[in-house]
Amino acid sequence: MKAVGYTERGLPIGDPRSLQDLELPEPPAPEGRDLLVRVQAVSVNPRDTKSRAAFDASPTEPRVLGYDASGIVEAVGPGCTLFRPGDAVYYAGVLDRPGSNAELQLVDERITGRKPATLSHAEAAALPLxxxxxxxxxxxxxxxxxxxxxxxxxxxxxxxxxxxxxxxxxxxxxxxxxxxxxxxxxxxxxxxxxxxxxxxxxxxxxxxxxxxxxxxxxxxxxxxxxxxxxxxxxxxxxxxxxxxxxxxxxxxxxxxxxxxxxxxxxEAMFTRPMFRTADMQRQHAILTEAAELIDGGILRPAPPDNQGRITAENLRRAHAAIEAGRVRGKIVLEGF
Known part of the structure; x- marks a missing residue:
């Protein structure tokens, strides 16, 4: 599958190796309460730039970043009760699993919400984190x-x-x-x-x-x-x-x-999934209620800045803008 990642931690974003286009094996079939999601759009957060500086990688174990995503469920684990294949979802992921800058991603359904029906995938991807x-x-x-x-x-x-x-x-x-x-x-x-x-x-x-x-x-x-x-x-x-x-x-x-x-x-948004707290599914409830508020016209999120397809070049540009403090709202990328 197509993905964007790096093989050496902490390179300056101006270095083409800081984020590279990769071809990686597809994730395994989902287990437990995992969903296998085909990613349609992602957004870029300050957390992405911090993770690029913090998380190790190597040529044999490249690191794929990305937290916010919107996509379509391809398959569900045997313990799933909230979603089924074909559902449109959005989520913010976790710190300790491969990220959303890839065509396919495994994510726990308890931190995943139903995508707002009135938003495109790019608009929805701007929201979860x-x-x-x-x-x-x-x-x-x-x-x-x-x-x-x-x-x-x-x-x-x-x-x-x-x-x-x-x-x-x-x-x-x-x-x-x-x-x-x-x-x-x-x-x-x-x-x-x-x-x-x-x-x-x-x-x-x-x-x-x-x-x-x-x-x-x-x-x-x-x-x-x-x-x-x-x-x-x-x-x-x-x-x-x-x-x-x-x-x-x-x-x-x-x-x-x-x-x-x-x-x-x-507040650390990753606390519930990182520690698998008893109320971890609260994040599913929050994202689902937010979708209902958006679809009902009660919540009107600011429009994101769509900067093109999910490529290493575009992600490097987004990281650079965040590091320079030049961003209002959210940057999104859509499609591989």
């Missing part, structure tokens, strides 16, 4: 009540990236919170408002004074947390507020929020 990250943070970690939050605010730090974009859309669709987004450029501010933010502030300037007119900020969700941002968050977050983060900052001084009794929440 960011949707799961945002949904789990908002509703499982921060425990924002569905339909609640009137009179309170959510500050979403991260500009126009993939996770902030869908988090803002979810919060706007499913809560009564005032949503405050962040951006530093006019085009990014316009994007954040289009996603559903009621207000937009400049994250390159002190935040506390900018958000004060908008009332109590009970919830803060950050995708980029440095010491300066953390100091501002500690000033602006309401007593007994909730702070969530997904990035890997230098150690933060948690003492800054001790007397506000602020709770701190990490």
């Amino acid at each position: 960011t949707t799961l990250t945002a949904w789990e943070m908002l509703f499982d970690r921060l425990e924002i009540p569905r339909g609640g939050g009137a009179g309170e605010s959510l500050l979403m730090l991260g500009g126009a990236g993939g996770v902030p974009s869908i988090a803002i859309a979810l919060a706007r669709a499913l809560t009564g919170l005032r949503i405050i987004g962040t951006a530093s450029r006019p085009e990014s501010a316009a994007w954040v408002r289009d996603c559903g933010a009621h207000e937009v502030v400049d994250h390159t300037q002190p935040l506390a004074a900018q958000v004060k007119p908008f009332g109590p900020v009970r919830y803060v969700f950050s995708t980029h947390t440095d010491a300066a941002a953390w100091a501002e968050i500690a000033r602006l977050i309401a007593p007994q507020g909730r702070f969530g983060l997904i990035d890997d900052p230098e150690p933060l001084d948690l003492r800054l929020v001790k007397f506000k009794s602020v709770s701190i929440h990490w």
